[in-house]
Amino acid sequence: MRFFRAIRWLFCSALLLIAFTPALSLPAQAQTTQCGLATSITFPIDTNQFQIVQDFGAPSPRYQGRYHTGEDWYGGRESSYGTQVHAVANGQVTFSSPNGWGRDGGVIIIAHKFPDGTTAYSMYGHVTDATGIQFPAPFTCVKMGDVIAAVGAPRPAPHLHFEIRTNQPDIPGPGYTDQDPVDLGWRRPSKFVDNWQAWFLKSALWHADIADETGPIAPPVELPDHSLLTLDAQRVLRVSSDGRVLWRVNLPEPAVGLIGQSSGILIAFASGKMQMITADSALGESWQATSAFDSPPMLAGTLAIFHAPNNGLVALSADGRATVWQLSGVAPILRWASNGKTLGLMTADNSMLSISLDGKLINRALLREPGSLALNNGALLAYTRGGFWTVADDGTWALTFPDAPPGGRVSAAAENAQQLFLFDGATLHAYDSAHTQQWATPLPGVEGNVTLSIYDKVVLLTSNHGDIIAVQASSGGVCNTTRIYGSNRSREWHSLDDDGVLRVYVADQIIGLNWNKFLMACGQ
Secondary structure, three states, rough: HHHHHHHHHHHHHHHHHHHHHHOOOHHHOOOOOOOOOOOOOOOOOOOOOOOEEEEOOEEEHHOOOOOOOOOEEEOOOOOOOOOOOOOOOOEEEEEOOOOOHHHHEEEEEEEOOOOOOEEEEEEEEEEEEEOOOOOOOOEEOOOOOEEEEEEEOOOOOOEEEEEEEEEOOOOOOOEEOOOHHHHHEOHHHHHHHHHHHHOOOOOEEEEEEEEOOOOOOOEEOOOOOOOEEEEEEOOOEEEEEOOOOEEEEEEOOOOOEEEEEEHHHHEEEEOOOOEOOOOOOOOOEEOOOOOOOOOOOOOEEOOOOOOEEOEEEEEEOOOOOOEEEEEEEOOOEEEEEOOOOEEEEEEEEOOOEEEOOOOOOOEEOOOOOEEEEEEEEEEEEEOOOOOOOOOOOOOOOOEEOOOOOOOOOOOOOEOOOOEEEEEOOOOEEEEEEOOOOOEEEEEEOOOOOOOEEEEEEHHHHHHHOEEEEEEEOOOOEEEEEEEEEOOOOOEEEEEEOOOOEEEEEOOOOOEEEOOOOOOOOOOO
């Protein structure tokens, strides 16, 4: 009898242990691909409703300056708690506990296998099952978009802590680290999702990983075979036409730009040193210019014009060997354009400068905020808060479109003989040659410095925040849109080559898109 009592006690104890175990997790060695590959990816919450209130890697005063291992997404007062949280991609649950972070709520971790053979783990912290949403059990498979939990109520306010990591597949993790979280296996979540969304496009041909998130330091030099020579930190790289890094050359000091020449490529160093490099990576002759530089070269006419640390301009001959002229009193440059006769500059002190290519300041206009510049048939165009202007070679401003929507810091413009396109920071407008509006297409979420380009029947919008949007010129219909990672620290460059590949370089990657496939129905 005592034997059966003992068996019953052991059985009940086991049931109690299972019932009150705070978390069930899938050991890392037990992970399989039984849940299939991730073939698409999304954010765990609606990014139109939620915003990042504590960024990845940000030092926290509440935690002795330690670095944040994820992104905290907040949807506003009285509207965050209870919001559904979704799995970002197909995967297998490796950890799931409503008490994973104790009083700060639950934690769920999902393993995702990607087509390139890599594995990453999405982690959802400060989540709850108190609203009636049952947490998925460990070992189970989830699909992208599945509701897995709800936003809980941690300190100091309801929000979602979202991580992407390559480590710690089955433990909640610290939330903050003493070291840079990237070095420990965490990844910037928004960057990871944005990039994979772009890489999953049918039009995505390849991408090249570059090291410096502030890149491109300067526009790359395109070679006849469509490969690119580009600067990355203190290196020169050659990227093939299909995205392979063919070689890297470490430089002895920081550089600010590359200038393509018939005899090779010229490297301009911040110190003013100039040095040749061949397409096969051989460094050649070097010499010293008369000034240091703190900007990429602006190629105008036969000159390479640099901004100098003393708030001046230095114009070098095309071969970089002679100083042609210098001009003082020029603030750091935000945007520039040249029609081959005049150089137009938007500067950080809210000015637009017109400068002749022989080095004379023609005009300085004070603005409420910097605007954008464009060219059309040799005319220099300025789009500002005050309207759309033509700037003559003698510096005279003529208001050619007084009813234009206000431009400014986030604006962009492009014009050809048939149409004028203006982006005012929220909406892309199209006008005919008489400035009668044809259509207006809202483009919500576009951020940063924006560029408009006209390619046949399509307007392409790009930004240093990684926006890539194609709009049909005749109707304003959005052909396609994607985004790669970018930020205020980044710059943007793009080129549509005769091989049908749109190359876009923002932050630390170059992506190659099949242009016709990216246009979808617009390309037919």
